[in-house]
Amino acid sequence: MASKNINLKLKVWRQENAKSKGQFENYDLKNISTDSSFLEMIDVLNEQLVGENKEPVAFDHDCREGICGMCSLFINGQAHGPDSLITTCQLHMRKFKDGETITIEPWRVGSFPVIKDLMVDRTAYEKIMQAGGFVSVNTGGIPDANAIPIPKPNADEAMDAAACIGCGACVATCKNSSAMLFVSAKVSQLALLPQGRVEASIRAKNMVAKMDELGFGNCSNTGACEMECPKGITLAHIARLNREFLCANVKD
């Protein structure tokens, strides 16, 4: 595809810090190559702002290849913007039209407070993982990796779930700000494998309890999270989480 240059109008959320009230600012950007990525477009905006002695727009990003999960923009009302199965850093400007107005916001989630501009605090995710997102094994003293055969379909399905990058798009998209897709990805991955099976119930219970404590909403099965997940994590994992959670409570 031949590249071309386009002009854009940006409507960007600016917010000094967690306590201050934010507002949209408008910027004009000219001659953006359609081959550049969305974040490279923001780089250009920031160079322009620095040139004008203004503070650049703060946004999270790091690997810029769709795997670290750091980037987190709500673009024209969609988590990670108008393309499927990608993160913001993989979104390219060829998805936009010349002269288009692009609205850029942070994740709007109570449990992820804004730090500055487009950057949010996802510490809540860390706390959920610390509550149970692991197999309780220490380093060393482990049997041979081939000691326990695992059916390929199970390993593959575990891998599907394990692909979660912890970006928060699911929560940002959910009308209830539920973290069920995120939690279910980890619970499901480990429940599918014999190594994680041992603690499957207690894991589900602990992670769900922490999720509730941190103020994430309930799941009402609308499936919006699944639509916006950059890694294609499906609702089937939420079903598995519910099963584990139910079993855990029945046992109590």
Added chain:
Amino acid sequence: MTKLNSKIPEGKLKDKWSNYKAHQNLVNPANKRKIDVIVVGTGLAGGAAAASLAELGFKVKNFCYQDSPRRAHSIAAQGGINAAKNYPNDGDTVYRLFYDTIKGGDYRARESNVYRLAEVSNSIIDQSVAQGVPFAREYGGLLDNRSFGGALVSRTFYARGQTGQQLLLGAYSGLSRQIGLGNVEMFNRTELMDIVVIDGKARGIVTRNLITGKIESHFGHAVVLATGGYGNVFFLSTNAMGSNGSAAWKAYKKGAFMSNPCFVQIHPTAIPQHGDFQSKLTLMSESLRNDGRIWVPRKKEDAVAIREGKKRPEDLPDEDRDFYLERRYPAFGNLVPRDVAARAAKERTDAGFGIENNPKKEGVYLDFKYAIKRLGRDAIEERYGNLFQMYEKITDDNPYKTPMKIFPAIHYSMGGIWVDYELQTTIPGLFAAGEANFSDHGANRLGASALMQGLADGYFVLPYTIQNYLAYEFDTPRMDPKTQKEFKKTEDEVKARIDKLMNIKGKQSVDSFHKRLGRVMWDKVGMARDGKGLQTAINEIKQIRKEFWQDLKIPGEKETLNVELEKANRVADFLELGELMARDALARKESCGGHFRTEYRSEEGEAKRNDAEYMYVAAWEYKGDNKEPALHKEPLQYEEIEVKTRNYKTA
């Protein structure tokens, strides 16, 4: 003369690690609680070390600049991890993995460290499986393997095209568990600013909270740097945007030696650059070379026509395609090591056969047509689906239908902080693990060996060797950084540097300087180097550095989130590190691995080593800001291996 003591244990190569463990000092469980260990970085080496040390009972403080330890750039490793399991029964052994790694590194790595690496490789796979890492499996339920460059066996374990992610999340799960248990105190969005050395020993670090801008001190009985590589000195690389060399550089300035800084790996298969706005280069995994065939047009006029969009590559018949790796290296073909593959791509594009219409006409094809014909599209999709998807999103080309365009890109730093067998630097109590140290990959790293080394250091080496130091430290009382004068002094130095940066108030942005540095590095300290170019590079870097300190512009305030200030801090260090890299490349008057001096090549154009004079590890000692650094040499002795010219033409 030399201050370097590599502390290689006595005994035969295969017994050294066992001997070491049998005789090393350990810390008793009750005393472990009295010891604080600082770990900087949460990638495979740092995350694994922090978790493992905490499990042992040490009190760990772990730092990362990202918002979560799960984001460290190990996560982006795609292809796989090597281990000498020999599950495929194709003749692999610990010795063969060791041998391939030494040979792949062009005989510039320390034999004892590499043997240990190969020895612990199998435990890493066991460990990861126990954590729930969903490696690829065969239908019988057992683990699958694939091949990588520089090996004649299939010893690479993988989890689709995201092996680094899965291994990192495994380490992260262990780390999360220890944070939850209160054994690790985690500091996210916190960047190391300097290392505190008291009476000759590393005793802590000074950090900047990236949200508040607050400068803080942290005490540790020992400090571990697991801060990755410095590839971003080139501006464009496959590293993450935040990856930097500053921790290593601070260590260097405090007395740790920097080793072989000119050894950087140029990965042969990244997506070619396409514009000035570009912020990074995206890697396409080496695993793709299992099934993809690399070629350029045989005729120059076809290359021109393709660049101009007048011809499509898929229309070019086989006889008009030059499969130059298969032609030049029949035994290894498309699976030659990275340095060899990268140079061969440069050779073809320099000769005018490049296929991408970018400023330098750089690019070659990686074609899956043949594999799709042989195995079917489904098999290829299962193996590489996510990589193909990523490629298509970036380039808008469908690699199932048209060959991928690829070109070499800066990827990994083999050079790094000098460490002894215990992974200890020349500063007692300061350790370096993973890509941050220099020890295992010599002048070129083999594919799927970075994950192996990071986790080997973090899980199975450092938790042992650090105790040999800490066994003498348990009765050192914890220090209070608020009252200890060395901490205060280091904090003041850090604050003074930040003020200096903020007060330049010039006209040019950090990125503009970084891009200029990157261009000098890529053109003169990149894939091919020569004495004259390196000397020019040193002068040019000095000039850019001078301008940087006179004309840098940083908007905003220092005591708040300020991304430009963060970048400025890192680029200021890159502007010094880049010069040392050029200096190291200039001093090494030979070609080896990724270090290719055009003056030193064989008649066939291959890298020509000079073992008589350069079979050593270069270790640079900082002597002061305007003084020449001192070069120390650690001679490399190969007892078990016959040193040969690398040959990938015949088996």
